[in-house]
Amino acid sequence: MFRGITAVSLDVKGRLAMPARQRDCILEMDEKAQLVVTIDTQSPCLLLYPLAEWEVIERKLEALPSFNPVTRRLQRLLMGHASEVEMDTQGRILIPPLLRDYAKLDKRVMVVGQGQKFELWSDAVWEAEREIWLSEDKTMNQEGGLPPELQHISL
Numbered sequence: 815m816f817r818g819i820t821a822v823s824l825d826v827k828g829r830l831a832m833p834a835r836q837r838d839c840i841l842e843m844d845e846k847a848q849l850v851v852t853i854d855t856q857s858p859c860l861l862l863y864p865l866a867e868w869e870v871i872e873r874k875l876e877a878l879p880s881f882n883p884v885t886r887r888l889q890r891l892l893m894g895h896a897s898e899v900e901m902d903t904q905g906r907i908l909i910p911p912l913l914r915d916y917a918k919l920d921k922r923v924m925v926v927g928q929g930q931k932f933e934l935w936s937d938a939v940w941e942a943e944r945e946i947w948l949s950e951d952k953t954m955n956q957e958g959g960l961p962p963e964l965q966h967i968s969l
Contacts, residue, residue, distance in 0.1 A: 816927035847901035860934040
């Protein structure tokens, strides 16, 4: 299970070092540390999956009807941008240039654990989006707009 937020640096070659605690989790799941990185179609960030997790999603995407324009769009975007990456002995992964450009990744990258995957965000984009989400949360709570699924969760 991947959780937490860690700021890491992207080197000039486009490599980022996974946080040590996350590295260990990845290696437990796959001793070859094979990962798949693709775009998020809703936000300007990247999604990073252990290969086994990605293969489950890929099978689901392949099973969708390709004649439906919405599902075809998702197949093209998610599977088309999917790139296999492997952690090197120092725990670094190389993010392909096209994907770095999509997510506007520069020197500082936020690695955000999301259960079975990570999100990779530009530090500046993450900060801006987080401010929006926090202000939206306040508005939703005041207007009673919390989805029914979340109304019974106590934090």
